[in-house]
Amino acid sequence: MTISTEPLKSVSDIERTTLMTLLPGRIAALFGGRRWRSLAPLAVLIALCVLITIANPNFIELRNLVRVANSAAVPLTLAMGLTFIILMGSIDLSVEGTLSVAAMVVVLLAANDSNGNDYGWLAVLAAIAAGTAMGLVSGLVQTVLRIPSFMATLGMWFIGLGLSVYMLGGSAIRLNDASIRELALTRLLGLPLAVWVAAGAFLVAAIIQYYTRLGRHILAIGGDEDVAKLSGVNVARVRVTAFALAGFFFGIAGVLAAAQLGQSHAVIGDGRLFAAVTAVVVGGTALTGGEGGVVNTLIGVLIVTVLANGMILLGISPYIQQTVQGLMIIAAVALSLDRMRLKIVK
Amino acid sequence: MKDRTISTRSGMVTRRTLMMGATAGVAALAMPKVLRAQDNPTLVTSIRSLSNPYHAVWKTGAEAYAKAVGLEHVTLVSEGNSEKGIADIKAMLAKTGGNMVLNSDPNDTPDARPIVEACAKAGAYVVTQWNKPPDLHPKDFNPNYVSHIEFDGISSGKTIAEILFKTIGGKGGIVALGGLISTTAAIERKKGLDEALAANPDIKLLDFQVANWKSTEAFDLMGNLLTRFGDDIKGIWAANDDMGSGALEALRAENLAGKVPIVGVDGIKTAVDAVRTGEFACTVTSDPFWQGGMGLAIGYNAKIGKFDPTKEPPEHREFYGKAVLISRDNVEEYYKTNVEAQPTVDWNDLWGRVTGAIRT
Secondary structure, X not given: OHHHHHHHHHHHHHHHHHHOOOHHXXXXXXXXXXXXXXXXXXXXXXXXXXXXXXXXXXXXXXXXXXXXXXXXXXXXXXXXXXXXXXXXXXXXXXXXXXXXXXXXXXXXXXXXXXXXXXOXXXXXXXXXXXXXXXXXXXXXXXXXXXXXXXXXXXXXXXXHHHHHHHHHOOOOEEEOOHHHHHHHHOEEOOEEHHHXXXXXXXXXXXXXXXXXXXXXXXXXXXXXXXXXXXXXXOHHHHHHHXXXXXXXXXXHHHHHHHXXXXXXXXXXXXXXXXXXXXXXXXXXXXXXXXXXXHHHHHHHHHHHHHHHHHHHHOOOOHHHHHHHHHHHHHHHHHHHOOHHHOOOOO | OHHHHHHHHHHOOOHHHHHHHHHHHHHHXXXXXXXXXXXXXXXXXXXXXXXXXXHHHHHHHXXXXXXXXOOOEEEEEOOOOHHHHHHHHHHHHHHHOOOEEEEEOOOOHHHHHHHHHHHHHHOOEEEEEOOOXXXXXXXXXXXXXXXXXXXXXXXXXXXXXXXXXXXXXXXXXXXXXXXXXXXXXXXXXXXXXXXXXXXXXXXXXXXXXXXXXXXXXXXXXXXXXXXXXXXXXXXXXXXXXXXXXXXXXXXXXXXXXOOXXXXXXXXXXXXXXXXXXXXXXXXXXXXXXXXXXXXXXXXXXXXXXXXXXXXXXXXXXXXXXXXXXXXXXXXXXXXXXHHHOOOOOOOOOOXXXXXXXXXX
């Protein structure tokens, strides 16, 4: 292994010097290289906020900031789970499937307009448990059957989706439990409860990443799995735990989504995978693993949400909004990582 | 749960049962046509799925009609698979020897042609709804291809827009939520909105945004639109009820539910309930119960010679059906007759809901 990487490294060094003359590298060098880069997502977020405020001062109104926080709640909770998976260098595509299973479980077990169940907050616990179980299965499929996370979670995505279509009979079922709906409708200190739940999810994720062995092991696996294994990390166990943890966060997000919409249907998760991956990557967590973290993801989620809010405020045509989003993703990712250090770009 | 165990088990087909089934099928096919031709015709409904409420109601309508005329009724479900849909219909034609009436909502536009051709060849009578290629015409398959029914998106979009304008007093700003940009229904319904706007200069369209038919997207979008326009938004036009219900929840989070009226299309239960509580101003539905029953009724009456398809005017062969409006005026009655009980339709009034020939 060492023999083959040595010549590769020197080649990339040559490339690096030639590419350094290109613009992003030069800007980065100007501001002090790596240190500046780690702050790039934050700079992008601030720049966005300033630009949108100049164009439409309504943006900075308290009412609007509350709205931004409210629409960031579900993506943030989802992205918290996904961050751990991407930190390991894996991917979890089951976001939408797991979310729709959790939303389906909570709606069918709490008071609804389709069956006679009324288990109240037990339904919420069951939904989070269902999400965690989905994640656990993803992790086990991956480690026991040795199927790459991409395929394992792709499978779980469709299993989850199929399950919710079947259980919901293809229709939208209303959530009538007032106490669960309060998650979206009741406000504490001006913010909907859903925002506080998402903030709580962020805190839990931050504690796990920075203060627990699991967090450090996840980072170590993402950095270099072989080295982690040789250092005595039980890779299989960490993987399974990380996927279950991701499922736990997806489960919470499913409950929040159902509470916000007041209903559940099988496609409640549509488009959430793309939004979550975008947020994680835009925040500066590398898809290759080992770099970034939940704080980056928080900023990434805010960038994506502020951008969506800003485009409406600026009256950008719906026909080109997606194009702007795509451009933003490329720009943010180009700025946030030292691309020149990458040996290989696949 | 019980149903699921059974279906998993029946999925395990042993070779012997497969062989037996195949033999029985071949034997049935080999039976001479004449033997069964004297029987009453079989009514056949071909739809996409039973897991969406729309087609579930369609099937109820079909069964209600079959019961009314005392005939056997079979429902074929394509599960979104065009090949399965066509193959099932062909199998049914073979089984009945062509002595059947088919009411089909083809899974995809091109499917209508093989379905119609197979029916014409076997001598069965067929009515199609929603999907057919523009160059396929009932008059080219006389008398077997009786009619094709669609619903006019322009008129739906226009009707709900007019009711919305009336609800907000004829002036003020509205926002509109459109469907997936490329779909015909989205384009037509928006055109209807544009026509209504042109006729009401005091109404201002503040913004038109696309929420891709989804309540989740409409929910986020509506929050942002509220920031941009605030109290200037007097009403919300949604191209379908699902987006309308997403917008409603966004309003509810801001304590605005019921204060800003919403209109939508489809007549889903959430929307009907919202019309009752006053949060929606109206919704329109193509009335799947009528579609399921009347499609069979038109085909069956042609088959037994009640009318001669070849002598019917063009607007009876390819027509737009009349959508049913559910507004604050009639919602209680609609709820009583359509949601709480099974609706009653006069199955002899074949052409009562014809609103005109389909635009080409």
